[in-house]
Amino acid sequence: xxxxxxxxxxxxxxFGLLMKxxxxxxxxxVVERNRPYDTFGWGVxxxxxxxxxxxxxxAPTAAEIGTAxxxxxxxxxxxxxxxxxxxxxxxxxxxxxxxxxxxxxxCQALGVELVFExxxxxxxxxxxxxGADLVIAxxxxxxxxxxxxxxxxxxxxxxxxxxxxxxxxxxxFDAFTFAFEQTEHGWFQAHAYQFDxxxxxxxxxxxxxxxxxxxxxxxxxxxxxxxCERLFAxxxxxxxxxxxxxxxxxxxxxxRFPRVICGRWVHWQDLPDGRRVPIVLMxxxxxxxxxxxxxxxxxxxxxxxxxxxSFAAGGSLQTVLQRYEDHRRVEVLKIQNAARNSTEWFExxxxxxxxxxxxxxxSLLTRSQRISHENLxxxxxxxxxxxxxxxxxxxxxxxxxxxxxxxPMLLPYRVRGLTLxxxxxxxxxxxxxxxxGVVGDYHLVHLGARALGGAGLVMVEMTSPTPDGRIxxxxxxLWNDTQTAAFARVVDFAHRHGHCAIGLQLGHSGPKGSTxxxxxAIDEPLPNADGRPDAPPNWPLLAASAIPYGPQNQVPRAMTxxxxxxxxxxxxxATRRAAAAGFDWLELHCAHGYLLSSFLCPLTNRxxxxxxxxxxxxCRYPLEVFAAMRAVWPADRPMSxxxxxxxxxxxxxxxxxxVAMARLFQAAGCDLxxxxxxxxxxxxxxxxxRMYQTPFADRIRNEVGIATMAVGAITEADHANSIVAAGRAxxxxxxxxxxxxxxxxxxxxxxxxxxxxxxPLPYLSGRDQLYRELARQRSA
Numbered sequence: 109x110x111x112x113x114x115x116x117x118x119x120x121x122x123f124g125l126l127m128k129x130x131x132x133x134x135x136x137x138v139v140e141r142n143r144p145y146d147t148f149g150w151g152v153x154x155x156x157x158x159x160x161x162x163x164x165x166x167a168p169t170a171a172e173i174g175t176a177x178x179x180x181x182x183x184x185x186x187x188x189x190x191x192x193x194x195x196x197x198x199x200x201x202x203x204x205x206x207x208x209x210x211x212x213x214x215c216q217a218l219g220v221e222l223v224f225e226x227x228x229x230x231x232x233x234x235x236x237x238x239g240a241d242l243v244i245a246x247x248x249x250x251x252x253x254x255x256x257x258x259x260x261x262x263x264x265x266x267x268x269x270x271x272x273x274x275x276x277x278x279x280x281f282d283a284f285t286f287a288f289e290q291t292e293h294g295w296f297q298a299h300a301y302q303f304d305x306x307x308x309x310x311x312x313x314x315x316x317x318x319x320x321x322x323x324x325x326x327x328x329x330x331x332x333x334x335x336c337e338r339l340f341a342x343x344x345x346x347x348x349x350x351x352x353x354x355x356x357x358x359x360x361x362x363x364r365f366p367r368v369i370c371g372r373w374v375h376w377q378d379l380p381d382g383r384r385v386p387i388v389l390m391x392x393x394x395x396x397x398x399x400x401x402x403x404x405x406x407x408x409x410x411x412x413x414x415x416x417x418s419f420a421a422g423g424s425l426q427t428v429l430q431r432y433e434d435h436r437r438v439e440v441l442k443i444q445n446a447a448r449n450s451t452e453w454f455e456x457x458x459x460x461x462x463x464x465x466x467x468x469x470x471s472l473l474t475r476s477q478r479i480s481h482e483n484l485x486x487x488x489x490x491x492x493x494x495x496x497x498x499x500x501x502x503x504x505x506x507x508x509x510x511x512x513x514x515x516p517m518l519l520p521y522r523v524r525g526l527t528l529x530x531x532x533x534x535x536x537x538x539x540x541x542x543x544x545g546v547v548g549d550y551h552l553v554h555l556g557a558r559a560l561g562g563a564g565l566v567m568v569e570m571t572s573p574t575p576d577g578r579i580x581x582x583x584x585x586l587w588n589d590t591q592t593a594a595f596a597r598v599v600d601f602a603h604r605h606g607h608c609a610i611g612l613q614l615g616h617s618g619p620k621g622s623t624x625x626x627x628x629a630i631d632e633p634l635p636n637a638d639g640r641p642d643a644p645p646n647w648p649l650l651a652a653s654a655i656p657y658g659p660q661n662q663v664p665r666a667m668t669x670x671x672x673x674x675x676x677x678x679x680x681x682a683t684r685r686a687a688a689a690g691f692d693w694l695e696l697h698c699a700h701g702y703l704l705s706s707f708l709c710p711l712t713n714r715x716x717x718x719x720x721x722x723x724x725x726x727c728r729y730p731l732e733v734f735a736a737m738r739a740v741w742p743a744d745r746p747m748s749x750x751x752x753x754x755x756x757x758x759x760x761x762x763x764x765x766x767v768a769m770a771r772l773f774q775a776a777g778c779d780l781x782x783x784x785x786x787x788x789x790x791x792x793x794x795x796x797x798r799m800y801q802t803p804f805a806d807r808i809r810n811e812v813g814i815a816t817m818a819v820g821a822i823t824e825a826d827h828a829n830s831i832v833a834a835g836r837a838x839x840x841x842x843x844x845x846x847x848x849x850x851x852x853x854x855x856x857x858x859x860x861x862x863x864x865x866x867x868p869l870p871y872l873s874g875r876d877q878l879y880r881e882l883a884r885q886r887s888a
Contacts, residue, residue: 109131109134109135109241109242110134110135110137110238110239110240110241110242111124111127111134111135111136111137111240111241111242111244112137112139112234112235112238112240112242112243112244113136113137113138113139113243113244113246114139114228114231114234114243114244114245114246114247114253115138115139115140115244115245115246115247115248115251115391115393116138116139116140116142116208116212116222116224116246117140117208117246117248117391117392117408118207118208118211118391118405118408118409118412119244119246119390119391119392119393119408119409119411119412120138120140120244120246120390120391121138121208121211121212121215121220122169122211122408122409122412122413123244123246123390123411123412123415123416124136124137124138124215124220125166125169125211125214125215125218125220126165126166126412126413126416127416127419128215128218128219128220129166129218130416130419130420131419132218132219135221136215136219136220136221137220137221137223137238137240138215138220138221138222138223139223139226139228139234140222140223140224140225140226141225141226141227141228142224142225143224143225144212144222144224150203150204150274150275150276150303150307150308150309150310150352151201151202151203151204151276151301151302151303151304151307151308151309152201152202152203152204152207152303152402152404152405153199153200153201153284153301153402153405154177154199154200154202154402154405154406155198155199155200155402155406156198156199156200157198158406158409158410159173159174159177159200161409161410161413162409165413165416166214168214169210169211169214172210172214173202173207173210174200176202176203176206176207176210176304177200177201177202178200178201178202178302178303178304178305179198179199179200179201180197180199180200180201180282180283180284180301180302181195181196181197181198181199182194182195182197182282182283182284183195183197183283183284183285183286183473184283184284184285184286185285185286185288185465185468185469185472186285186286186287186288186343187288187465187468187469188288188290188461188465190465191465192465192466192469193283193491194469194473194484194487194488194491194492195487195488195491196486196487196488197284197487198487199284199301199402201301201302201303201304201309202303202304203303203304203307204405206304207405228247228252229252231243231245231252231253231256231387232377232379232380233380235377235379235385235387236379236380236381240385241385241425242385242386242388242425243377243385243386243387243388244387244388244390245387245388245389245390245393246389246390246391246393246408247393248391248392248393249366249368249392249393249396251389251392251393253387253389253393254368254370254389254393254394257375257377257387260372260375261370261371261372261373261375261389262370262371262372263368263369263370263371264368264369264370264371265366265367265368265369266366266367266369267364267365267366267367268364268365268366268367268398268451268455269315269316269364269455270313270314270315270316270364270365270454270455271313271314271315271316271319271324271362271363271364272311272312272313272314272362272363272364272365272399273311273312273332273333273336273351273361273362273363274309274311274353274361275309275310275311275312275333275336275349275350275351276307276308276309276310276349276350276351276352277300277307277308277310277344277347277348277349277350278306278307278308278347278348278350279300279308279310279343279344279345279347280302280305280306280307280308281300281301281302281308282302284299284300284301285298285299285300285301285343286298286299286300286472287300287340287343288457288461289339289340290461291318291322291339293317293318293321293322294314294315294317294318294321294458295314295315295318295457295458295461296312296313296314296318296336296339296340297312297313297314297454297457298310298311298312298313298340298343299311299313299399299400300343310336310340310344310349311399312336312339312340313454315455316364319362322335324359324362325359325362326358326359327358327359328357328358329351329353329356329357329358329359329360329361332359332361332362333349333350333351336349337349365396365398365399365451366396367396367397367398367444367447367448367451368392368393368394368395368396369395369444370389370394370395372433373388373389373390373394373432373433373436373437374386374387374388374389374429374430374433375387386425386429388415388429388432390408390411390412390415391407391408391411392404392408394411394440395407395440395444397440397443397444397446397447398447398448398450398451398454400447400450400451400453400454401443401446401447401450401476401478403443403447407440407443410436410439411436414432414435414436414439415428415429415432415436418431418432418435445795445797446476446477446478447476449475449476449477449803450475450476452803453471453472453475453476454475456807456811459807459810459811460472460810460835462810462813463810463835466495466498467499467833467834467835470484470495470833470834471834471835471836474830474833474834477798477799477802477830480826480827480829480830481515481516481826481829481830481833482826482829483826493512493513495833496512496513496514496515496516496833497513499513499516499519499833500513500514500519503519503520503521504520504522505519505520511863512862512863514862514864515825515829515857515860515862515864516531516828516829516832516833517530517531517532517825517828517829517832517840517853517856518530518531518857518862518864518865519531519832520564521564521838521839523746523779523780523815524743524744524745524746524779525744525745526609526692526693526744526745526746528564528565528608528609528839529564529607529608529866530562530563530564530853530865531564531828531832531838531839531840532562532563532564532565532828532839532840532842532852532853533563533564533565533566533567533817533839533840533841533842534555534558534561534563534565534566534567534841534842534846535567535819535841535842535843535846536567536568536569536570536613536695537569537843537844537846537847538569538570538579538580538583538626539551539554539569539582540580540582540583540625540626540627541554541582542582542583542584542585543582544585545572545575545578545583545584545585545586545587545588545591546584546585546590546591546594547568547584547591547594547595547598548594551568551584551594551598552597552598552601555568555598555601555602555610556598556601556602556605556606557850557851558606558846558850559601559602559605559606559608559610560605560606560850560851560868560871561606561846561849561850561851561852561853561854562851562852562853562854562857562865562866562867563608563842563846563852563853564608564609564839565608565609565610565611565692565693565839566602566606566608566609566610566611567610567611567612567613567693567695567841568584568595568598568610568611568612568613568691569583569584569613570583570613570614570615570617570697570702571583571584571585571586571612571613571614571615571682572584572585572586572587572614572615572616572617573585573586573587573614573616573675573678573679573681573682574587574616574675574678575587575647576621576622576647576648576649576650577615577616577617577618577621577675577678577703578617578621579617579620579621579623579702580622580623580624580625580626580634581625581634581644582625583617586612586614586682586685586686587678587681587682587685591685592685592688592689593689595612595685595686595689595691596688596689596690598610599689599690599691600690603690605868606868607866609692609693610691610692610693611691611692611693611694611695612686612689612691612693612694612695613695613696613697613750614679614682614683614686614694614695614696614697614737615696615697615698615702615703615704615750616650616675616679616697616702616703616704617649617702617703618649618650618651618652618664618701618702618703618704618705618706619649619650619651619655619656619657619661619662619664619701619702619703619706619712620657620661620700620701620702621647621649622634622646622647622649622662623661631657631658631661632658632660632661633646633660633661633662634646646662648662648664648665649661649662649663649664649665650664650665650667650671650675650703651664651665651666651667651703651706651712652666652667652703652706652707652712652713652714652715652719652720652726652729653666653706653712653713653714653715653720654666655706655712655714657701657789657790658790664706666715672719672729672732675703675733676732676733676736677736679696679733679736679737680736680737680739680740683737683740683741684740686741687740687741687742687745691745692745692746693745693746693747693748694737694741694745694746694747694748695747695748695749695750695782696730696733696734696737696747696748696749696750697750698730698749698750698751698752699750699751699752699782699784699787699788700750700752700784700786700787700788701752701787701788701789704729704730704733705752705788706788707719707726707727707728707729707730708726708727708730708751708752708761708769709726709752709755709760709761709788709789710726710759710760710761711755711757711759711760711788711789711791712788712789713726723765723768723769724772727769727772731772731773731776734747734749734773734776734777734778735776735777738776738777738778746779746780747777747778747779748778748779748780748781748782748817749773749778749780749781749782750781750782750783750784751766751769751770751773751781751782751783751784752766752784752785752786752787752788753766753783753784753785753801753804753805753808754766754785754786754794754804755785755786755788755789755792756785756786756792756793756794756795757788757789757791757792757793758791760788760789760792761788763804763807766783766804766807766808767807767808767811767812770808770812770814771812773814774812774813774814778814779814779815780814780815780816780817780838780839781805781808781809781812781814781815781816781817782816782817782819782841783801783804783805783808783816783817783818783819783837784801784819784820785801785804785820796821797821798821798823798827799818799820799821799822799827799831800820800821801818801819801820801821802818802820802822802831802836802837803836805817805818805819805831805836805837806818806834806835806836806837809835809836809837809838810835810836815838815839816836816837816838816839817837817838817839817840817841818831818836818837818839818840818841819840819841819843822840822841822842823842823844823845824856825856825857825859825860827840828840828842828856853865854867854875855878858875858878858879858882859882861879861882861883861886
């Protein structure tokens with residue numbers, strides 16, 4: 109087998125040596141445009157886990173790399189004249205040139221042919237010349253091959269918003285260092301780490317508007333470096349900053365990071381000699397991950413490992429390459445999702461600068477959502493417990509020195525005249541089990557069980573102020589005395605036995621009304637149109653515009669001003685009834701494509717009057733309803749709004765729009781934004797993942813300055829603790845896990861071994877047994 113690797117970076121070299129090791133009789137050629145042992149860049153970073161992976165793939169290479177690494181456990185954050193240091197992070201730094209030298213030497217020892225100073229302009233001609241059966245395109249972030257076969261690879265390149273420059277210094281840092289400095293135009297940050305006995309990498313980064321405001325775009329290379337030396341002088345101890353990019357002129361050393369995603373990684377090319385050969389992307393040619401998570405070289409090396417292992421598993425060449433792409437794509441996507449979160453954190457550092465350094469440092473460490481609260485405890489228990497004590501003090505709790513602090517999710521939260529005993533919320537979840545809008549014994553048991561389950565706030569599912577505002581015939585309403593009394597029974601149970609707060613979510617279904625129950629055909633209309641005699645009748649629908657939710661749904665009638673008055677007044681009357689029933693919290697549902705959401709979303713609001721067009725106009729009616737409700741809702745009780753922070757559809761609302769909407773509701777007296785996303789249109793294509801909606805709550809909270817509730821794919825105490833501790837949200841709503849386990853909060857607190865939660869008195873013997881059993885499991 110003849111293998112041609114175009115590009116002599118980590119991916120091409122490592123794949124070349126691994127395949128030569130696996131198949132000694134194969135001819136492997138690596139072609140590189142630079143001179144032997146010549147490279148650009150400073151140091152690269154690996155985690156301890158990555159080095160373990162390299163040991164498994166090729167022990168001799170890993171041993172030599174390991175010997176050359178500079179290892180550290182600490183991360184230190186400098187911010188506003190103070191610093192915070194935590195340990196246990198386990199990173200290694202090595203000079204990029206040294207790493208390539210090691211890989212080059214190992215390739216030569218195994219018999220890989222290295223061809224230097226050859227700039228490949230025609231990959232097909234070279235493949236014919238070499239008789240290649242397989243071509244590896246490892247030609248870097250600006251891959252010519254990826255560009256040549258773009259129709260196959262389908263590259264998506266997103267150039268990010270910060271400018272950064274990759275420098276070096278003789279100042280040797282004893283920890284991975286993040287340093288933040290404020291200027292009159294904004295914030296700069298430095299990422300610094302030692303990679304050999306005498307040298308550290310020193311990356312300076314700032315948003316492009318800040319970079320331009322300082323005139324860095326017009327400075328020479330020397331002037332720009334001098335600017336950085338002055339700005340970070342306190343961290344450099346008199347040492348200079350160095351560039352090894354003398355081939356670049358002026359501000360060209362400052363670049364913007366291109367995030368690369370490819371739809372496919374394998375292109376089959378018919379060569380002039382009649383053979384059909386696969387050209388496989390690898391490393392930065394296939395994908396990139398922002399340097400702030402230090403995974404670019406890791407991804408390149410792991411690509412090489414994965415493809416080599418796929419060859420070892422056997423099968424045709426097509427099978428081998430498809431297996432590689434299918435498996436590798438999933439792993440790369442995980443890293444790229446984490447890198448996206450990290451990138452956006454650094455792009456918007458100013459969003460977090462109101463924090464004190466304790467929380468700022470925690471937010472930085474967990475920015476990618478890969479490192480969780482309990483993971484930090486494994487790394488540095490002393491530091492984390494100190495931070496938990498700091499959070500507890502901020503929440504007004506005095507924690508005795510001989511008692512462990514409460515986990516963040518169990519901290520109390522005060523808003524207006526209400527104090528929640530902890531930060532966990534039972535999310536409003538439709539049960540489709542009411543009769544004529546009246547909640548009954550089912551709801552008493554369902555909501556009562558969750559009130560006993562330890563959460564600080566239990567939210568009742570979306571409840572309509574009018575009969576025609578229900579989603580399904582089984583949804584609750586609040587337009588008569590019978591419904592009010594039924595809710596009061598549930599509220600009284602939650603207060604007397606659950607000792608928790610209970611809230612009501614009011615909403616009108618709008619264009620998504622008159623549909624089937626969730627376990628039938630969700631969001632589809634009632635089936636009476638098919639002539640079923642037992643089917644309930646459909647009812648007329650209202651919306652901002654006459655746009656149906658789906659092809660089978662009714663076309664709603666665009667609301668007139670008279671309709672708006674009637675529905676607003678119905679919301680006000682329902683609000684009065686909610687107060688009379690004793691609810692502690694009220695939420696207005698303005699998300700998920702329901703009536704008020706249909707005004708907010710530009711895809712469903714096509715009005716040409718004062719309630720359509722601009723975002724301010726689209727918000728006008730929902731704000732009118734909110735203000736009327738707030739006026740009659742008791743002043744000492746909080747009121748929130750649920751928003752879809754992203755429509756996930758072209759032409760729809762974006763997170764920028766969500767920030768603007770949150771500001772408007774905040775000005776109207778809203779206490780908290782319950783941040784969800786999507787479901788406003790059937791064209792939505794959300795990007796799912798663990799805690800995938802939390803970044804929207806984070807942005808609204810820290811940019812607008814209003815409390816938020818996070819919701820969506822949050823399933824563990826570890827998630828909730830990370831969200832609260834990082835200041836990404838103030839409350840955490842748990843939905844599906846509470847359907848599976850009414851006592852989710854009690855059980856998660858028990859798994860943490862935390863005593864900072866009260867169990868119902870009749871359950872104490874069960875609590876004690878559970879804590880003993882879990883303690884035995886932890887010590888086993």
